Amino acid sequence: MAVRMKDIAEDLGVSLVTVSKVLRNKSDVGETTRKRVLQRVRELNYQPNMLARGLASGKSYTIGLIVPDLVHTFFAELAKGVSAGLRKESYQLILASAEEEPELEHQEIEHLLARGVDALLIASCQSSASGFKSLVNSKVPYILIDRLLPKLNAYFVGTDDIAAGRLATEHLIELGRQRIAHIGGKLISTSVGRLNGYKQALAENHIPFRQELVVIRSRLEEAGVQIGSNAMQDLLKLKQRPDAVFCYNDLTAVGAIRCLLNNKLRVPEDVAVIGCGNLRLSGYLEVPLSSIDQSPQQQGEEAANLALSVLAGKHERRAKHLLVEPKLIARDSTIGREGQTA
Amino acid sequence: MAVRMKDIAEDLGVSLVTVSKVLRNKSDVGETTRKRVLQRVRELNYQPNMLARGLASGKSYTIGLIVPDLVHTFFAELAKGVSAGLRKESYQLILASAEEEPELEHQEIEHLLARGVDALLIASCQSSASGFKSLVNSKVPYILIDRLLPKLNAYFVGTDDIAAGRLATEHLIELGRQRIAHIGGKLISTSVGRLNGYKQALAENHIPFRQELVVIRSRLEEAGVQIGSNAMQDLLKLKQRPDAVFCYNDLTAVGAIRCLLNNKLRVPEDVAVIGCGNLRLSGYLEVPLSSIDQSPQQQGEEAANLALSVLAGKHERRAKHLLVEPKLIARDSTIGREGQTA
């Protein structure tokens, strides 16, 4: 059906191998032959069959990406960045969504390996490294994204979550807040990092850490608004209520704000709220939301670049961990009306 | 490196072909042999090499999806739906983002064809069918998503945009609005459909269509907020201002509302606003936004199913166009506080 190298070779009376060499820019082919081949290639709009190429060469020019859930804009933007990063080197992206299920993630890893991906990028929803056994054995290079796994000495690209937690907390401290609460997530590295950043900022500013001001919940990614609201409700039950909250993500912050307003509290006058993730619409919410920007698209590109350079054998020169600096975006929910720009 | 059928065959003292047959559930293999093979397959965690399989069989068990931009949650959710739909049949998804550039889209089509995808799903950013030449020639089945192209007798899955436009406009009419404006997009089928729905609703309710109440802008997908705000500003310059606006998408609506509030107008009392797309955060905005829900995830699954059934040779039974019914989601921006549920 499609044009093959063989067809071009026969048309021109040269060997198929010669055509192959021209297409891969090998040096040992004469200038005139090369021109003739390229000419014919263009005429027929020949595209090499990547399956055959992959089978013969052992490289598929394909990179796999597994994300927990595309609905979180973070991962969607990440995927976009990866795609853009790969395009420059004409690699292609095979995308799999694990739907936040470790077992599914494990299966997808197997499938992508069977597909012959040259490298694998994974924003894992596993909490242990056990699902990575065949990946590690396969010798296919892989890069963790966003979420770090303990026990796995892997390449990593992600947010500097400690810095994110610090940035958010320091911002609240600078605004004079003293009883700063945190609504955080469970298990995964991002939660831990942000919590640690929060603690560090408190310590450096000589504010005592109080266990009762920290509420840990799970499923903040999927049902953040609902859970954030509940968590805030719990915080309001304390004898002395917090005057600020640093939330694990923006959805959670939206929920927290909703809860505060329902309780006739003012944001930020009574309680300042900051999230993390800086969603596209965060600036247009009921109370425009202060947040920490994570540049997900940039992270995707960095991950793609790292993967490509590992494949090119340059991994010695590259650090194994690449942390993207988070940025503070201050809006009404912490600094009030005067700061509004929208 | 990896386990091959050959290895399993040698271990068991049977032919490679027999193994192949077992794996593909061919009937002509004995029960005991079949069990032995499956046993060994499990022991070694064998995964068939999809590149080889694809080369030999001409089917890659791979479907390509090209979207204009993953940052629009519509397409991200769509991709998620497609991925879910394919997983059931253990097909995999190769994703490409065209970054809203027709030329890039054209290249990606070629690349995916070279990759041997069994079918192609395209939410096209082309305005003509010219970039589809090689696709049409290739005989690879393809399905347009969300955006219909004139001149191309293709399978299509998308929103019933006329119904969407009607639904939004009728809602405004039912609320007693008489001067209903529309901020719409350029060129692509979705804009045209929504505008037509708007016109139909007006006509059916004997409200005269006024050209000056329709503002057409481009780039509403990328820069909707900014452009929506400007467009609204223009509408406010009319001698007699509109009492309602139906916006092409939610971003545009957000911009429009921002503009109205800046002009000391109340939403919805002075001007009711409705968008389209029902973004995840639309219910938590400054003024919770009424919108038209398009069920993008469902659309993705439908598209995947359609593709799979076409591949299975069942295309006769399927209609070529599959329209997903939009749903009205009424919130404060049209019905005011009393309707609030959040």
Next chain:
DNA sequence: TTGTCGTAAATTAACGTTTGCATATTGCCA
């Protein structure tokens, strides 16, 4: 002249499957 080298090309053998056809092996009936 012979031998050595360099360049340009061709030949052959992979890569791991599937596919069509051929060959064993069985059971059954006449």
Next chain:
DNA sequence: TGGCAATATGCAAACGTTAATTTACGACAA
């Protein structure tokens, strides 16, 4: 006992490419 399905299995040739090895042909130096 021979013959014939029916059932199981295997062989060999694809699929379209790359990689390793070989050949052809001059040019050039000794």
